[in-house]
Amino acid sequence: MAPPIKVDIVIRAKAVHSLQQSAPAYRSLAVHGGRIWALSDDLHCLDDCIGPDTRVIDEPDQTVLPAFDDTHTHMIFAGLSQFDVPVHLATCIDELVDLLCERAAHTEPGSWITTTANWQEYNLKERRFPTAEELDRASTAHPIVLRRGGHNVIVNSLALQLGGITVDTQSPPGGKIGRAADGSLNGQLQDQGMVPVLRLMPQPNFDDRIRGLESASAAYAAVGIGCVRDCAVPIADVPILMATRDSGKLHVRTRALISSIGLMSASAVASLLNQMEQYRHLQHDDWLSIWGVKFFLDGGIEAGATKEPYEGRPDEGCCGFTDFRGILIWDPDEILEAMDAVLRRGWRIGTHAYGDRAVEILLDVYGRLQQRHPHLAAGTLVMEHGGLADPGAQARTVDMGIPVTIQQPLLHDVAAIQSLYFGKDRTARLFPARGWL
Missing domain, CATH: 3.10.310.70 (Diaminopimelate Epimerase; Chain A, domain 1)
Incomplete structure (x- = not known):
C-alpha cells in the first residue's frame, strides 16, 4: 500500500463548513497543489498527510468557510x-x-x-x-x-x-x-x-501598477474574498494583471471583463475584439481569466435610464434638463450588432443596466441575441445591476436564463444621494434582491 501523500497545508479547526446542505461540519482539511485534497470530521485524521514541508494551521476555536466570490467589483x-x-x-x-x-x-x-x-x-x-x-x-x-x-x-x-x-x-x-x-x-x-x-491621462509606471494591484488584491483576500469578477478592465491593463499573477502577487482569482467604455459602434467593438485575441489563452487560466466584454447601456447614479422622470436633480439648474429620464449610451440596434460580434468570437457579455428603462431595453436586445444564437451556454449573457427591475422584468429575466449581478453593497454607499435623483421610494426598490430570489 502506497504511503499517504504529503500535502501542502493541513488545517485543524472547530468547524470546517463546505456549505453543502447535507454535509456535516468537518474538523480538518488538507490542501495540496492549490486544491482541497481531503476533509475529515476528525481533528487528527489527516495527520498522516503531514510531511516536513507541510504547513499546519491549528485553530481549535475558529471556523473555516469557503472564500467569498465577488461577482461585481x-x-x-x-x-x-x-x-x-x-x-x-x-x-x-x-x-x-x-x-x-x-x-x-x-x-x-x-x-x-x-x-x-x-x-x-x-x-x-x-x-x-x-x-x-x-x-x-x-x-x-x-x-x-x-x-x-x-x-x-x-x-x-x-x-x-x-x-x-x-x-x-x-x-x-x-x-x-x-x-x-x-x-x-x-x-x-x-x-x-x-x-x-x-484618454489623455498617463498611467503609473508598470512596477507601480503591480504594487498597487498587489495591495488591492491582498485587501480583498484579507476579508475572505477569494475570487473576483472585475467588471471593467481596460484592455491595456491585462498585461498588468498577467505580470502580477506571474510574480505571485495576485492574491485572488480574477475574471476580467474587458471594458468597452468609450466605444460607440459595432466596428469599434470589433477592433477591441481583435486586440483581445492575444489573450484568448486566458479563457482557460485557473487564476486569471478573460471572462468577456463589459458594455454600458445607460448611466449610473445621476443618469440611469428610467421609465419615469427623475424626482429631482441637484444640478438641474445648471444643466438645462427637464423631464429628465437618464441617459442611454448606446442605440439598441447598434449595441445588438456589437454584442452579436462578441458572441460570434466566443466571448461572454456583461451589460450595465442601472435604470428600469435600460433593463427592459437590454432584455429586448438579449432576446434578439438568443434568437440569433439559440444554443448559448448558460451565463453567456449577464445583466449587471438590473436596477429598479419590477416583478415583470424579474420574471422575464429569469425565464430567459439571464443571471444578474446586483452589486447590492453599492446601495449602502449611494442611497442618500440616489434619493435626491430617484426619490426615497424608488431608491428603496433600486436593487430588489429578495424579488430576484
Missing part, C-alpha cells in the same frame, strides 16, 4: 487608486482642495493629478461637487481629474483645455458636459463626456 481601479490623492478623507471642499494642493506641491508642473473615486459629494459639508474653478485653487499648472465612481469626473480648467472642451462643446451622445447657471463649464463630465480627458 472593480479591483483594477482599486489598485490604480493606491497612488491617487485620497479625497475620500475630505469632509468639505476646502479640505479636498487642500489635499490636492499638497499633491501639487510635490508634483512636476504639467503632470496629471488624479484622485480616489470612492467618495460621495453628499458626504461633503456642501453636499455638491466641487467646480473647475475650485479645483483651480489647488493648481492651474497641473491637469486635475477628480474621480467619483465610474461615471463622473470633475476636472480643472487645464484638463478641460487639454481635452479640447470649450464653452461651445456640446454634450456627446451618451454623456454630459456640465455647465454653471451662466452657461460656463463647471468641470463636471459624465459617461461619454469624460472620454476626451480620460
